[in-house]
Amino acid sequence: MxxxxxxxxxxxxxxxxxxxxxxxxxxxxxxxxxxxxxxxKEKLGYVPIVIVDEDETEDSIRFCNRLAxxxxxxxxxxxxxxxxxxxxxxxxxxxxxxxxGFSEHLASGKLENTITxxxxxxxxxAEMMKEIVGSEALRIYSGYFAYQWITNSFxxxxxxxxxxxxxxxxxxxxxxxxxxxxxxxxxxxTPQTGTSISVPSFTAASMGLLVLFIMxxxxxxxxxxxxxxxxxxxQRILSVDGATLPLxxxxxxxxxxxxxxLTGIFEIVQCFIFKTALLQGALSWLVMLxxxxxxxxxxxxxxxxxxxxxxxxxxxxxxxxxxxxxGGCLWNxxxxxxxxxxxxxxxxxxxxxxxxxxxxxxxxQWGLALPALMIFLGLAIIFLVLAVRRYKRAVRI
Numbered sequence: 579m580x581x582x583x584x585x586x587x588x589x590x591x592x593x594x595x596x597x598x599x600x601x602x603x604x605x606x607x608x609x610x611x612x613x614x615x616x617x618x619k620e621k622l623g624y625v626p627i628v629i630v631d632e633d634e635t636e637d638s639i640r641f642c643n644r645l646a647x648x649x650x651x652x653x654x655x656x657x658x659x660x661x662x663x664x665x666x667x668x669x670x671x672x673x674x675x676x677x678x679g680f681s682e683h684l685a686s687g688k689l690e691n692t693i694t695x696x697x698x699x700x701x702x703x704a705e706m707m708k709e710i711v712g713s714e715a716l717r718i719y720s721g722y723f724a725y726q727w728i729t730n731s732f733x734x735x736x737x738x739x740x741x742x743x744x745x746x747x748x749x750x751x752x753x754x755x756x757x758x759x760x761x762x763x764x765x766x767x768t769p770q771t772g773t774s775i776s777v778p779s780f781t782a783a784s785m786g787l788l789v790l791f792i793m794x795x796x797x798x799x800x801x802x803x804x805x806x807x808x809x810x811x812x813q814r815i816l817s818v819d820g821a822t823l824p825l826x827x828x829x830x831x832x833x834x835x836x837x838x839x840l841t842g843i844f845e846i847v848q849c850f851i852f853k854t855a856l857l858q859g860a861l862s863w864l865v866m867l868x869x870x871x872x873x874x875x876x877x878x879x880x881x882x883x884x885x886x887x888x889x890x891x892x893x894x895x896x897x898x899x900x901x902x903x904x905g906g907c908l909w910n911x912x913x914x915x916x917x918x919x920x921x922x923x924x925x926x927x928x929x930x931x932x933x934x935x936x937x938x939x940x941x942x943q944w945g946l947a948l949p950a951l952m953i954f955l956g957l958a959i960i961f962l963v964l965a966v967r968r969y970k971r972a973v974r975i
Contacts, residue, residue, distance in 0.1 A: 584828030589835065591802050605795075606843040609787055624652045625703045626670045628661040633680035637718050641676060644714050662696075671701035674711060684719045687726070717752065721745030781938065785856055786907035788844055789869070789930050792837050794898040796873040797890075799836045803829070803881035804890050812969065822970075826962060830874050837870035859941030862934055868954035869930040875961035876926070882968035901925045929953050 629645065631638050646653040656664070658675065665673045675694040683692045693715055697704035725744040806812040815825055841857075848854050857863050880897070884890050902908065905927025906919075922928030933950035940946060 580824045581827050581831075584824055585831045588802075588828055588832035603843070605791065606840050607847060609791060609844060624650050625672070625707070626652045627654070627707070628664050628670045628673050629653055629655045630658045630661050630673070630675045631655060632658070632678045633676050635681040637681040637684060638676045641680075641714055641718060644717075645674070645711070648710070665696060665698055668698060671698050671703055672696070672707045674707075684715070685722050687719075687723070689715070689719065721748045724748050781856065782935070783908075785931055785934055785938075786902070786909075788841070788856060789905070789927050789934075790898065790902040790907040791844075792840055792866075792870060793873050793902065793927060794894060795840050796833050796837050796870065797877045797880060797894040797898060799833050800829075800877040800881040801887045801890050803878065804884055804887045807881075807969075808886055822966060826878070826966065829878055830871065830962075833874035833877055834867075834870050837873060838867070841866055841870070856938075857934070858938050861941060861944065861947045862937045865930060865933045865937065865947050865950050865954075868951045869926060872926045872954040872958045872961070875958040875965070879961045879965040879968070882965045902927055904928070906931050926954065926957060 627645065629642050631642055642653070642655055645651060646655075654664070654670070661670075661673050661675075664670045673696040675696070677692055677694060680692050683689065693711060695704075695708060695711060697707070721744060722741075724747070725739075725741045728739060728744060803812065806815075845855060845857060848856065857866060880893065881890060884893060902925075904922065905925035906922040907927055919928075919932075923932065929950040933947050936946040937943070
């Protein structure tokens, strides 16, 4: 009952600060909106494409219609200037220009300079689009090629076959199913021991921001400990027999509640507005809980080492940013040298990001979460022991 009373009291103290409440609500909402919008592009169920038809012939119209009918693509046809602006504004991944003379070039067998494909720097589907655009152009060209082959093979003989009949015959080979199809699926992988996994850039950035923000929010949340130490309240509480364990348990619980609420707000906004989620599965939430407990214990140790709330407010941003950069919160793990990855594991943020990244690909692999959980538990115990000794020493003084 004593722990519950202290826990409730700590939460009331934390949420009595109007500025903290304002930051508590606004910052995670802004982060979730920004990262969710970025992640949504990686999780789109279609590829946005803009098409410019400058030939405007029967073949070019057929080409545009076939692209528009393909599953997984959202096609918008417009003029060249509007299409270029759409691409620059990152509202399309690929711009397809059907050059003037498209039909004539196909008929004569000159395939160069028939289609121009311009891709967005952030696209993941440009290579796939090259294959699909090329296959559709070759499909139309195959009708002309077949007719030319027939006319060359039977040159000088009376032919009753027209170009349209040959093209219809060629098209019949594509019905009811095409000769070849491409299937793309999102798969869950099982990582091999000793290998590192990377996630898309926007997802990696979102994970880093979440981990960095959670650490900073929890470290700021312990400012009341500095205030109570400065005015003597903490010393009087610790001087009572049996008060140490309930006090520290309540403080850890209050700080962990802050971290979980911040994470919850972040995930709820992403899930309901953008239909995305960073924490894949229960193990990812367990890793985040371990990270929050570790950060809470670190927060209490820092509050024990500093004397005033002003020192804490000056120290926390610098400490959180330095350890965040060192831990990989502001860079993607893809292509990072192994030495730098080992350096990142000197921080709780590095362990959290490694576990969350691996679990993003394989959400049910216990072995990917266990090392980070053990590190978090060990660091939390060490930080708490050091914090208790520091506060006990303050009481004796």
